[in-house]
Amino acid sequence: MRIRFLYATLCGLVLAGLVHIVTVLAIPLLSDTDALSRARGSESLDHPQRLYALSTADDPAPAEGWLPTPDPAVALGVCAYDLDDGPMRVSARTGAQMLSLAAHGRRGAFYAVTDQAAVRGALDLVILTRSQYDEALANEDDNEPSRDVRIVAPERQGFVTVRVIAALPSQRAAANEAVQAVSCTIDSPSEEPGKEPGKEPVK
Amino acid sequence: MTSLAERQPGGPRAQAGAAGLGGRAAGAVRDFLRKTSRVGLVLYALGLGAGLGLVSADWATRGRYPFGGVTVGPWTAWPRAGAANADPYARAVNARRGEIPLAVGEGLLLSATTDDEGRALEAGCSYSIAGHTPPARAWTLTVTGRGAAEPGRPALRGGFTSTEILRERDGRFVIALAPGARPGNWLPAPGTSGPIRLALRLYDTPVAAGTGSLDRETLPAITRLGCGA
Numbered sequence: 001m002r003i004r005f006l007y008a009t010l011c012g013l014v015l016a017g018l019v020h021i022v023t024v025l026a027i028p029l030l031s032d033t034d035a036l037s038r039a040r041g042s043e044s045l046d047h048p049q050r051l052y053a054l055s056t057a058d059d060p061a062p063a064e065g066w067l068p069t070p071d072p073a074v075a076l077g078v079c080a081y082d083l084d085d086g087p088m089r090v091s092a093r094t095g096a097q098m099l100s101l102a103a104h105g106r107r108g109a110f111y112a113v114t115d116q117a118a119v120r121g122a123l124d125l126v127i128l129t130r131s132q133y134d135e136a137l138a139n140e141d142d143n144e145p146s147r148d149v150r151i152v153a154p155e156r157q158g159f160v161t162v163r164v165i166a167a168l169p170s171q172r173a174a175a176n177e178a179v180q181a182v183s184c185t186i187d188s189p190s191e192e193p194g195k196e197p198g199k200e201p202v203k
Numbered sequence: 204m205t206s207l208a209e210r211q212p213g214g215p216r217a218q219a220g221a222a223g224l225g226g227r228a229a230g231a232v233r234d235f236l237r238k239t240s241r242v243g244l245v246l247y248a249l250g251l252g253a254g255l256g257l258v259s260a261d262w263a264t265r266g267r268y269p270f271g272g273v274t275v276g277p278w279t280a281w282p283r284a285g286a287a288n289a290d291p292y293a294r295a296v297n298a299r300r301g302e303i304p305l306a307v308g309e310g311l312l313l314s315a316t317t318d319d320e321g322r323a324l325e326a327g328c329s330y331s332i333a334g335h336t337p338p339a340r341a342w343t344l345t346v347t348g349r350g351a352a353e354p355g356r357p358a359l360r361g362g363f364t365s366t367e368i369l370r371e372r373d374g375r376f377v378i379a380l381a382p383g384a385r386p387g388n389w390l391p392a393p394g395t396s397g398p399i400r401l402a403l404r405l406y407d408t409p410v411a412a413g414t415g416s417l418d419r420e421t422l423p424a425i426t427r428l429g430c431g432a
Contacts, residue, residue, distance in 0.1 A: 007244075012255070019257060024260050027294075067301065068301060068302055074404075107289070108288070108297075109286060112309040
């Protein structure tokens, strides 16, 4: 009897270990409060969804976001993407304030770039799948190399965060605007000439 | 065997010293085992597994990241918490909190909940946060309390950025974290009592790629100056 009880306890402990591991691995997949699920609403927008706006003199109390520990000097916006709709293009114009873009998948951030990587004041980040990347490379004009920063995403769904730092309180309104000024658009094949061989190029 | 018997759910928790109670518990377990069938033991194993597994998973993914922390003095950083190769626990913590951690190329978050001597930071005490920061294009140092802000409390400064801080002649800075106003860089405590937390966010910093260059000299020291009014 004692042996059986000992055996049952041992089985229970092993089972507890399995349940523990499965639960920890399942939390990011099942959670509906994680950043990716909450950012989904921004998918239809062509500019970032405002996650954390800085308080300014006109609007001293910013709306409480769901971000647990925001930096009170950094305005934050997100653009969610679904690469099934096409490659995601995030275009930012750099200004006086420091700006950073980070691409997140479900597993975490896979790429980040700051405004120091900008070419002539413009930062173009294109997130695509492996096949979309190959297609873009094949269609590239050798005489006109693209200035886009092309990143192959590990998953089809994810989001891009836009962070703009307001170094001084007087720059907060500008930081909020700078986040909104970033454009997040889907690169549809018809917009780029000669992207799809079957289709007529659009001039 | 006694220790296993004590783990029996529902059974009285016998203290080592209380022999009478322990004996009675062992007797109850022996009775239970004699009466119970194989089904009972299977149910017991399943219940133990599910209960212990869920509770331990909840405990491990609540609050701070359990693994991968780099501690330098009072400051702790989790450089891989936002990366694609973050450990499953960090990913679960992020998912539960809805946190968007800084990516490795973006910056690094260092947080402190104690002073240099290891005493917990209290909103009622005053501290000096002095020294240098690791190289970064910009940094912010913020203080947060636990829970929601007190209603009716005027929104005061929540932190300093590297641009707005007043520096000494040698480039050092001294921040006075105190409930009452101080000269110089005064950082108001976020409440009147309770634990507080300091967050030093370094943006666009080479430190994020390799935290080996962090040491106590490069991070601000947190010294408690006194408590109470």
